[in-house]
Amino acid sequence: MFVLAANAFAQSAGNYPDKPIKIIVSFTAGGTTDILAREVANQMSIRWKVPVVVENKPGAAGNLGTEVVGRAAPDGYTLLANSIGPISINPTLFGNLAVNPQKALAPVALLGDVPNILVVPSSLGIKNWKEFLAYAKSHSGNLNYGSTGIGTTAHLISFLFAQKTGLDATHIPYKGAEATRDLVAGRLQFMFATAPSVVPLIKAGQLNAIAVSSKKRISAMPDLPTLNELGVDIATGAWFGLFAPEGTNPAIIKKLNETVVSILEEPAIKQKLLGLGADPIPMNVQEFTKFVRNDYLLWVPVVKASGAKPE
Template identity: 60%
Template sequence: MKILSKLNLINLLKVAAFGCLMFAHVQKLATAQTETYPTRPIKMIVSFTAGGTTDILAREVANQLTQRLKVPVIVENRPGAAGNLGTEIVGKSAPDGYTLLVNSSGPISVNPTLFKNLAVNPLTDLDPVALLAEVPNVLIVPASSKINSVKELIDYGRANPNKVNYGSTGIGTASHMTGFMFSQQSGINATHIPYKGAEAVRDLIAGRLDYMFATLPSVAALIKGGQVRPLGISIKKRYVTLPEVPTMLESGINMAAGSWFGVFAPHGTSPENLKMLNQQIVDILMSKKTKDKLINEGAEPIAMNVQEFTKFVRTEYETWAPIVRSSGAKPE
């Protein structure tokens, strides 16, 4: 019996020792995976068409992340469904850090209220990574327009009810919501025409739209080139690169709402990977060269850690929810 007990004890000790070794091995592998991320290309999904502000910011960050992380960071444009398509693709992806989303305030802050049955809810199915920039919206008209000020546009709209239209980059986007707020405050009864991203600006240039609110980076070159005329800008003070353009507040419209853009990952992504990506992106945005470049293009980089950005996203949703409900906007 004593021999048997000794044998049992020895076997138990062997099993315990093997278990400890296996646990240590698993822990070592997990640590190694965290330390070596990333080891393969990262896909960065953009919810809008090429040429828009979301795309411009994504490519700036992706190019520099590629150099820093030593793996390709590939931008893929997946526009559609008011920005929901890109959100859905990323929200349903594996939370391994290899599929990221770059999206704007509309799809993230507005769409959870606007759409009742989202396949992916950005507030619960995505993990915020980093805020990229805050961007002013500019009220623009075609260069061929006879309108030269916000007051002239309001006077024209009031004199021609139901004959004025405005475009946006999609239902629920900041472009749409800002346009709605302007119509509400100015008393213009204008028809909203939504587009899938940057196509709206092309139709404005062609004269098929009377006006629209566009993010400054997406139209800065067009303003400089004389293809569109800026009437007002929706921030509290005049923007450094457009000092001659008055704010909407100066023009008698109580509006100072811009847009913001950020990076997100599928919910459940490793906190270590989220933190690493956040630090890399913040370092990129805060470098003098990149910061000066983006400000010159109309985007102001903002540094936030993961926790701060997560709180920011929730606050933005709570701010826009009542505005969306009062707008009466309906998905297409």
Template identity: 40%
Template sequence: MRFPSRIARPIAVAMCALGLAGSAAAQGNATPWPVKPIRLVVNFPAGGAADTLARGISPTLSEALKRPVVVDNRPGANGIVGGDAVAKAQPDGYTFLLTSGGAVAIDPFLYKKMPYDPLRDLTPVASVALVRVYLLVHPSLPVKTLGEFVSYVREHPGKLSYGSAGNGSTPHIAAEMFKRSGGLDAVHVPYKGAAPALGDLLAGQVQFMFDPGPGLQYVASGKLRLLAVASARRAPQFPDVPTLAEAGLRDVDGDSTFGVYAPAGTPPAILERMNREINQALSAASLQESVRKLGGTAEPMSIRAYGERQIADRARYGRFIRQAGITVD
């Protein structure tokens, strides 16, 4: 039945009003978020860079969200154990992952079979920090400069050992880049995280490692010696420390972006809220100081920019891993 225009117009207005009212009612009846504690999984052991960053942002997030943000360390298999736990969690906004860039950009190229697909099963939420890796050596080595160290490794093939946060971790890949670029031979000793690797470096059980920041605190006291940064450019915190490229070791770039992910399917509104709160948390002087002590840089980004950064890192690392033929059983 067709209504006259003088009647149709009020009916249309009324229907629009009802639609708007229904929409408002639906929004009013929607379950608010958050209403309970939020779990922030760290897929590496306590004491490492990812753990330090998680414990740095969690108090500020708790205050902003009015709910506890609880850090839950789930280390194992170079981040796969914790990553899998989050990938399989309910996408309801109460489980997030704070991980290294390597666990997302490197693992898929090293492991023939993973229990989850980082690109499919995890969705980017927010970048936290650009984390660099630094070449640290035990002071028992008779070297004080990068050039002396490279010469020493070359003169003692297979005699030196280096620790890493695990097979396929960013520190491991940086060391492989270093060895391949310089034609060097050293023995890899993988650990279950950067913290235990650092402990053995301090004890002299391994002679060097590419450290994602926690070891820098031991440089001033002479317990460790800082020789270089495995980055495309010098770190602002250490302007006098050379890059490996400056010693002729090209294509050694171990930078990675640590950040937060959620299970795929998490509502976009929750992702946007978390991104906004994390970016705000990164402006706090206390957190920036924590990142600075790690030798990194706070890196607030939009969700889209963070996703694009991880895709670019994945392509860069994947290219090197294929060329070098690196695999993990």
């Protein structure tokens, strides 16, 4: 019986995929997660000659899509494209999730890393890190920073930044793009925002960039220093990945990973993603699994210390 079951298991992996694949996106169409998922899905479909369909399941801060895939059959035909918030932050932020992504999902592949840029309104006249620190210290207790919502990376990176630099700053949560608009208007003093959302405003002279939160400088702004270079121990941002239900055949996960990695390594695809502000970083399954776990552990104390509560 065991031999027959093992043979069937191996055969199912060998024939994969032989029917349409669905990729659930936990956010609305048009966002970074959705864009990356559709690019990868299109390339998968071309290579495997089977339909790879993207379906948006937004809601509950990304938890709805996570729950759908976490409860799906672990056969490799229902996958999840998700980001740092639902995977690394929400398990601590919410505490009582119906489906815990750290337990119910198997990491497949990293799709892209999107850094956050520390930006200030150009009206402040702050051009660099030294000037920013001088301003921050002279306005201690009167600094406001914005975010796209409580518990988002924009909120928590800013909180972590204030903690590590000793800044006395107040968090002002917004719902989406209103935060950037208030920053441009000078109603906020600083903010950490994803590169794609602020690079056009920086180039237009409406915002000034001070530093980037990634481990390395970004190609779109090669002269912009990282926080690590400036002596601030922060090297994180927003990342996006592909997941399968826990219990999915490891051979299927390996095949998915190798396909995604080969897609990301294609020069045309890589340049397209870089143009979107997403840095494709190919990782094998073991590397991505370790990455996901370490990122979750990084944010647990930050979420708790921030006192953030679900909106």
